[in-house]
Amino acid sequence: MPGSGVIIAVESLSKTYASGVRSLESVSLEIRRGEILALLGPNGAGKTTLINIVCGIVKPTSGSVRVDGHDVVRDYRAARKLIGLVPQELSTDAFESVWSTVRFSRGLFGKPDDSAHLERVLRDLSLWEKKDAKIMTLSGGMKRRVLIAKALAHEPRILFLDEPTAGVDVNLRRDMWAMVRKLRESGVTIILTTHYIEEAQEMADRIGIINKAKLLFLEDKTQLMRKLGKKELAMQLQKPLAAVPEALANRKLTLGDGGNSLIYTYDSNVADTGIAGLLDEVERAGIVFTDLRSRESSLEDIFIDLVKERS
């Protein structure tokens, strides 16, 4: 696997905690070198457990994980050297300075002191001015940046971001997105979990959806949206309807906006969407519309549909 297109290979990975909670059930996936992979899923779906097993924080019940060809259990040193982790919780050494905690992280991962690299990381994250400040004096957003700086201190080739923008303001979120893109340009593989579907839609090359310990889907983002995405055509009616007229019963129509709009859902990938015929039928049925609007389903719609469907 070293040098190949796959940097992380997860095979039949399962985890059942001592409490009996099954957090992962035979999950297999391959993460490509240099990509941004977003893992979506509701709380407790198993995203963090998956990350924690790859990073060595949680022991797998069965299955295997290889990072650049190194088994994360047997050859943990080589595997972990490649990985940086930004955890979900804001766990910091509250009484330490930003500089000392970042320097500690670099040493812990087996790298010699390199003040120039640490300065670069802190400057990129707008933390340089705060390098001597105690972490406890920083805002939540700044603490989040410190965690990212710690994860980047040893120049990892793979970066796990476990809900990196949870609870941060819009500006900081945009800054982080820019930073993630910059890292990807430098060849770093990025795996992020997020609750913000907008974030996955904006950033990811591929999207994985995890629910109830299972990987439901792992697809290229554009393919996923093309395959599962739907389009809607909404007709704004002159007079509200109480129900979809009998004459249009064979169409996929619903009423919206309290009967003031008629919504047609169709597959945009097929040659004949049926829109032309529908408009004729609507006219014949004596329905007058004042406006027409079309909307493509977002990743959020797809996510909600998928999770509902497989629950």
Next chain:
Amino acid sequence: MNLYAIRAIYRFEMARTFRTVTQSIVAPVLTTSLYFVVFGSAIGGRVGGIEGVSYGAFIIPGLVMLSMLSESISNGSFGIYLPKWSGTIYELLSAPVAPIEVIIGYVGAAASKSLMLGVLMLATARFFVPYEIHHPFWMLGFLVLTAITASTFGFIIGIWADSFQKLQIIPVLVVTPLTFLGGSFYSISMLPPIWQKITLANPVVYLVNGFRWSFYGVSDFAVGTSFAVILTILALCFALIWRIFVTGYKLKA
């Protein structure tokens, strides 16, 4: 061997000591100095000597050992408990470090702090009570070995504890009574025969006696026995820590 990781842990822990110098160094030295003043200078002058050594001088090795044990356990346990409590343990668990490197880093720093304290206490005692060191190399050996052993024991407590209260249970309810009843202030030959036998089950007795022997050449046991007991405790602690890391007890889910 990930030497950079060992250095990082050691440096991080030592920095914490110097940042909290009053609590880490000044307070224990002051407390022990008060013992020297009260028991050594004030009361010691009115108490007869033991085994040819003045009472003030007799209790110095025991007092230093008492403080060293307490501080080593405290340092060793706090060092690993703090990242567990704050959640930063994730970084240690996800780093490319072997258990032995983690132990060397944390226990090494805890033992270094205790050694610094031990030397400071001995230097301070000199102001109040005159004493001699007959076997300086043995004295240093006991000092180093005790610091390492007690810090390793503290490290185990730090992993076991899941609250600040638990962190204190063993040091307060077990170690402190054992050290006070471990011959710090008396020779066990002064006890009734039955208590002399019971005392033999207290490992601290061997530490104190071995240490005292290195000062004055007097001990209730052969120095080899004391040394062997410390080494056995250290070996047991290492075996336990090894088991902890293999099973992930209280560290990994």
